[in-house]
Amino acid sequence: MSAEAARARAERLAATPFDVVASHSGGFFRGFFRSLADVVGQRELLVLLVRRELKARFKDSSLGFLWTLIRPITLLMIYFVAIGQFLGAARLIPDFAIFVFAGLTLWGLYNEIIVGGTSSIVSNAGLIKKVYLPREIFPLAASGSAIVTFLIQLGILVAAVLLLGQFPLSWNLLYVPVAIAIVLVYGVSLAILLSALNVYLRDVQYLVEVGMLIFFWASPIVYSWSFVVDAAQRTGLTWLTDVYLLNPISTAMLAFQRGIWKAGSESRVLDAVTTVPAQPWPADLDLRLAITFLIGLVLFLVGQRVFSRLQGNFAQEI
Numbered sequence: 001m002s003a004e005a006a007r008a009r010a011e012r013l014a015a016t017p018f019d020v021v022a023s024h025s026g027g028f029f030r031g032f033f034r035s036l037a038d039v040v041g042q043r044e045l046l047v048l049l050v051r052r053e054l055k056a057r058f059k060d061s062s063l064g065f066l067w068t069l070i071r072p073i074t075l076l077m078i079y080f081v082a083i084g085q086f087l088g089a090a091r092l093i094p095d096f097a098i099f100v101f102a103g104l105t106l107w108g109l110y111n112e113i114i115v116g117g118t119s120s121i122v123s124n125a126g127l128i129k130k131v132y133l134p135r136e137i138f139p140l141a142a143s144g145s146a147i148v149t150f151l152i153q154l155g156i157l158v159a160a161v162l163l164l165g166q167f168p169l170s171w172n173l174l175y176v177p178v179a180i181a182i183v184l185v186y187g188v189s190l191a192i193l194l195s196a197l198n199v200y201l202r203d204v205q206y207l208v209e210v211g212m213l214i215f216f217w218a219s220p221i222v223y224s225w226s227f228v229v230d231a232a233q234r235t236g237l238t239w240l241t242d243v244y245l246l247n248p249i250s251t252a253m254l255a256f257q258r259g260i261w262k263a264g265s266e267s268r269v270l271d272a273v274t275t276v277p278a279q280p281w282p283a284d285l286d287l288r289l290a291i292t293f294l295i296g297l298v299l300f301l302v303g304q305r306v307f308s309r310l311q312g313n314f315a316q317e318i
Contacts, residue, residue: 098157
């Protein structure tokens with residue numbers, strides 16, 4: 001290309017107006033619904049990205065989707081032996097295996113959504129630089145992949161509960177979808193927010209890994225809520241139970257356990273002189289669930305708007 005042609009081309013580009021592909025105008029709520037409409041309009045692409053995520057995860061793997069079960073089952077055996085048998089938790093928690101597997105299943109959904117979503121923008125840098133599409137699709141695709149994995153593990157959990165004759169045929173089953181909804185709204189909200197922050201500060205993905213480890217042990221997954229209540233009463237710091245329940249995943253975990261873990265609602269006789277009472281539940285659990293879900297919706301709204309503000313420079317930053 002000659003110098004004159006290059007100069008003429010540069011002048012034409014300079015005179016070409018910029019096209020706005022992601023408008024932030026129109027107000028807080030209007031901008032949110034516009035972004036939501038963009039994602040809905042690309043739902044077929046979203047499905048394709050979810051499939052790509054699943055295929056990439058098990059590419060060249062002989063066992064394929066079986067790996068979605070091997071890891072949680074391995075963790076189940078570790079916690080069952082180390083905490084259940086060596087530390088004696090299984091003696092105080094009825095059907096300890098179901099209790100732990102239920103917790104690991106719900107936590108796996110939350111963990112996979114956040115960890116996968118946080119790195120989703122950076123890991124799709126090549127596609128983002130080449131073509132415009134709603135950037136929220138990438139953390140949502142990571143969330144979709146996590147949901148597929150969760151459904152497989154949930155099926156195994158339900159099968160185990162049925163085989164043991166512990167399926168809870170009661171109104172408590174309604175707690176299960178509520179718990180899943182809370183985990184989804186908080187997981188997706190944080191995935192969208194953290195994926196944008198991770199573009200500008202790559203340390204975010206490592207902070208997320210540390211944070212998820214802390215929140216795992218700050219949730220009643222491998223120990224029951226009764227342990228928390230007993231510890232608070234022994235120390236005289238009963239207000240700590242309210243602080244503990246500020247973690248939305250703790251509240252969701254309790255609801256999930258109350259719905260799927262039938263033995264937790266029944267007292268158990270260990271021997272002639274020892275009876276283990278039914279697991280306690282927070283007296284205001286229903287109200288806490290409603291408030292937690294509403295706060296999650298607000299977090300989702302705020303997270304998406306922050307994402308929308310930050311996405312303008314994604315292509316340059318990555």
